[in-house]
Amino acid sequence: MLPVVTAKQMQAIDRQAIDGLGIPGITLMENAGVGIVRELQRCFPDMSQKKILIFCGKGNNGGDGFVVARHLFSLGSEVRVLLAGKLSELNGDAGINAISAKNIGIQVDELDPNKLNRHDHKLRHCDIIIDAVFGTGLNKPASGFIEKVIDKINQFEKFVVSVDINSGVDSDSGQLMGPHVKSDLTLALACWKQSHLLHPSAGVMKETRLINIGIPEKASAEQNIRVHQCEEEDIKSYFQKRNANSHKGNYGHVLVLAGSRGKGGSAGLTALAVLRSGAGLCTLALPDSCQKAFEVHPMEVMTAPLPETANGTLALSAKESILELLKEKSAVAIGPGITTDPETVALIGEILPLIQCPLVLDADALNAISSHKDWLGKLKSETVLTPHPKEMSRLTGVSTQEIQKNRITIASKFATDHSLTLVLKGSPSLIGLADGTVVINSTGNAGMATGGSGDVLTGIIAGLMAQGLPSQQASIAGSYIHGQAADHFAETESETTLIAGDLLRCLPETLKRIFP
DSSP states (O other): OEEEEOHHHHHHHHHIIIIISOOOHHHHHHHHHHHHHHHHHHHOTTGGGOEEEEEEOSSHHHHHHHHHHHHHHHHTOEEEEEESSOGGGOOHHHHHHHHHHHHTTOEEEEOOTTOGGGGHHHHHHOSEEEEESOOTTOOSOOOHHHHHHHHHHHHTOOEEEEESSOTTOOTTTOOOOSOOOOBSEEEEESSEEHHHHSTTGGGGBSOEEEEOOSOOGGGGGGGOOOEEEOOHHHHHTTOOOOOSSOOGGGGOEEEEEOOOTTOHHHHHHHHHHHHHTTOSEEEEEEEHHHHGGGSSSSTTSEEEEEOBOTTSSBOGGGHHHHHHHHTTOSEEEEOTTOOOOHHHHHHHHHHGGGOOSOEEEOTHHHHHHHTOGGGGGGSOTTEEEOOOHHHHHHHHSOOHHHHHHSHHHHHHHHHHHHTSEEEEOSSSOEEEOTTSOEEEOOOOOGGGOSTTHHHHHHHHHHHHHHTTOOHHHHHHHHHHHHHHHHHHHHHHSOSTTOOHHHHHHHHHHHHHHHOO
16 A cells, blocks of 8 residues: 655655665655656657747745746756746755756746736746745745735646646645646655545646655655555455355355335445445345345345334334344444434344454444444444434534544544544545554546435445455445546546446446456
8 A cells, every 4th residue: 555644744754764874865856856857758748849938936946937837948858947946045065966957058937926917928928837836834824925826837838747736725734825837747755644545635727746766765764654455456466266156155244224114225335335345145135025025126236124113214113123134144234224213213223232253334224323322332333323523423423524624533543542443534535543544445426416326336335244354345346446446437438427326336346456
């Protein structure tokens, strides 16, 4: 998995590489510039024909920009640097690279706060603008002169490339705290920063790429990095090829407790997702009146009728039947479509302490717990909760707005406090583990904002747990597979037309890439 760091951690990693491992800072700056130019050449094979304006700040981010200018100039590109400050104010590695760029003939203009418009003609007729004003050190909104520079970068709607992170964006919170550059391409240096991956900041970066600048892994060993982004290779490592001499009993039997009158669809989506994810058997237990509709569809799912209330929800009298159904099950999924009818909530409270196998709780099961938070203490460690931000708000008593501002911290704390796995759904989804680690999922798109999408995720995670994956791996892999199925549909069809059933239809192609 790829480490995702804070600005403070990145600063410490840089310092360890330079002071502890003896790698000169100017070498790292050179590597950054070379890597940026390499990525630009991938985007623009005719780079030598391009007119490029590079906005440089006075710090190391600006130093990276001067290295980029020098290498582009050597390629034959028409390059000009607009410096947000004075050359005399630059020092260290940035100052050395600024002088080198000027000495080989690159035009360096010191920006005058009162005469920014004098460069409009050049901006209007350039092909690419490179933003190397601020790096990860910004901790307050850009204002004054720098705000004007940021506005100027955005004004002409050119192809904008940001070095490391967009100027004006706080690298840690994912929040947009003030004026910021909107980029077509952001080139993260050495490590992902949290704001590369968290919204809304990620939304101002159309594309992000990670550049290796030559910092050894050893430099980050002391940082205790607890946030990572999963990659496809990580997911593949969780699975082994199926034994040819196997049967359905080898791949687990999931009990899905879901549905109510008018909400049978969510139950069906969850049950089918269990089977599509590779589980051998699935029993869908639902209110008696709903069960009749499932006798022939979906045909692959076994069903069990349960006593119901007058409202068509699960009745408290269903407890004994459920306990019988729990015998020899490999995993259980509870919640989609069960409602928060008082009698159904009471039933959930009765059965939760009695479930010994891995468990996924979603939707109304989470809403039931939010009214009885002491139930959290009765859950086993192999339990997964899959709330969206509003459900998380109910579980924690923290406002949805605060959750969205502090998603990583809240996911980590909740999972640690309750010794379970938390999948905080959103863009992107976060998987909080009991040891405090948070994994950022790297798949998915806006088309998933549709009813039933979460029900499919619940089924996938339960199906993977039934096959023997620990709750942590099942949650990480399930989230990745769920999002990848949506990405596959968006590529072949569109995000806008995606419905939950499309996720099920795309699972075979997605799993073909993942399973050995």
